[in-house]
Amino acid sequence: xxxxxxxxxPRDPRLRDVEASLRALLAQEAGRIMPEDRLxxxxxxxxxxxxxxxxxxxLPVAASxxxxxxxxxxxxxxxxxxxxTPILPGTTSAAPxxxxxxxGPSSTASPxxxxxxxxxxxTVQLPVxxxxxxxxxxxxxxxxxxLPQPVADQSPTGLAAAAxxxxxxxxxxxxxxxPAYPGLLVGWDADATAxxxxxxxxIRLVLTKPGHSGLTAxxxxxxxxxxxxxxxxxAQANLPVRISVADGAQIFETMPAGVYQRPAxxxxxxxxxxxxxxxxxxxxxxxQPVTVTGQxxxxxxxxxxxxxxxxxxxxSGHGTASSGCPVRGDFxxxxxxxxxxxxxxxxxxxxxxxxxxxxxxxxxxTVR
Numbered sequence: 001x002x003x004x005x006x007x008x009x010p011r012d013p014r015l016r017d018v019e020a021s022l023r024a025l026l027a028q029e030a031g032r033i034m035p036e037d038r039l040x041x042x043x044x045x046x047x048x049x050x051x052x053x054x055x056x057x058x059l060p061v062a063a064s065x066x067x068x069x070x071x072x073x074x075x076x077x078x079x080x081x082x083x084x085t086p087i088l089p090g091t092t093s094a095a096p097x098x099x100x101x102x103x104g105p106s107s108t109a110s111p112x113x114x115x116x117x118x119x120x121x122x123t124v125q126l127p128v129x130x131x132x133x134x135x136x137x138x139x140x141x142x143x144x145x146x147l148p149q150p151v152a153d154q155s156p157t158g159l160a161a162a163a164x165x166x167x168x169x170x171x172x173x174x175x176x177x178x179p180a181y182p183g184l185l186v187g188w189d190a191d192a193t194a195x196x197x198x199x200x201x202x203i204r205l206v207l208t209k210p211g212h213s214g215l216t217a218x219x220x221x222x223x224x225x226x227x228x229x230x231x232x233x234x235a236q237a238n239l240p241v242r243i244s245v246a247d248g249a250q251i252f253e254t255m256p257a258g259v260y261q262r263p264a265x266x267x268x269x270x271x272x273x274x275x276x277x278x279x280x281x282x283x284x285x286x287x288q289p290v291t292v293t294g295q296x297x298x299x300x301x302x303x304x305x306x307x308x309x310x311x312x313x314x315x316s317g318h319g320t321a322s323s324g325c326p327v328r329g330d331f332x333x334x335x336x337x338x339x340x341x342x343x344x345x346x347x348x349x350x351x352x353x354x355x356x357x358x359x360x361x362x363x364x365x366t367v368r
Contacts, residue, residue: 121151123151126162129226130144131143131186132183136359140183140185144274158196167226169190169191169192182362185219187252191209192207198235202239203231213252225263241260266328278292283365292335293330294347294361296349297329299325299352304319305348308343309343
């Protein structure tokens with residue numbers, strides 16, 4: 001009787017025969033197999049992943065990194081927000097800085113600035129624009145002087161009010177009449193005054209009286225502009241100027257109360273020639289050399305000049321500004337050391353049409 005094969009019994013001799021037969025068959029099949037050279041295919045497979053972003057061998061690494069990043073992002077999203085720093089009583093949070101966008105020549109005041117008056121007056125040089133002789137085309141244009149004036153309130157509004165009062169009344173703050181400028185045009189009574197308020201967007205002038213009647217429309221316009229230029233220069237704030245009259249009247253017959261500003265084209269208002277120094281009413285030291293400085297907007301920047309005293313012409317000459325019209329150029333006339341005396345410097349432009357005086361500026365000064 002034959003017993004069945006028991007694989008669990010290693011002592012069964014028939015297992016050794018089966019094992020031997022299997023080994024022979026496996027050896028026979030293995031001998032039939034011829035290995036292929038697949039190096040080229042392996043390289044192609046390893047680089048095919050690189051053409052799509054990563055080599056094949058880096059895919060598991062990339063997957064691990066991605067898993068870490070996803071986990072980190074989830075933690076950042078779900079974590080509690082940081083607690084803001086509390087603002088203690090009596091403190092303020094820091095506001096983001098904002099670039100200053102105020103106009104270049106102006107030192108603008110804080111929104112709604114009110115002048116604080118000083119207890120005593122101090123003499124300051126007030127910029128005063130007045131209407132004087134213009135050109136043969138525009139007979140009345142603006143000239144500017146820096147006049148030494150006693151001012152108690154030296155805030156921007158105080159300076160603006162003081163300078164505008166001098167400009168409109170034709171008298172300084174001591175009651176002295178302005179010099180007889182060539183073609184000087186005064187548009188208000190001698191006792192007219194002005195108050196000024198400076199806010200963020202405009203300068204506000206309130207006049208005690210309206211201007212004179214009977215003036216031409218062009219004269220009225222340039223007189224109003226004299227207040228605008230004076231107020232903005234004295235307050236050092238190139239802003240629109242709101243002008244009104246205390247009793248609600250118009251400024252002039254053709255100029256209602258309202259907002260006015262400097263024109264973009266300065267040649268429309270300013271006299272072509274200004275003498276900036278020496279200053280009127282400010283004596284020059286006799287030991288110091290005198291240099292006349294000014295601005296000119298003339299044809300090809302050319303001008304003529306002469307220095308006079310009570311005896312007549314002391315010296316004369318011609319000059320050229322740094323640029324010609326329509327740009328206002330700078331000029332200087334060195335006069336050297338002058339004997340103590342009263343002088344007048346006259347600077348003018350000759351008309352290219354007929355050789356006549358097209359425009360001129362006259363400035364008296366004293367050497368002591």
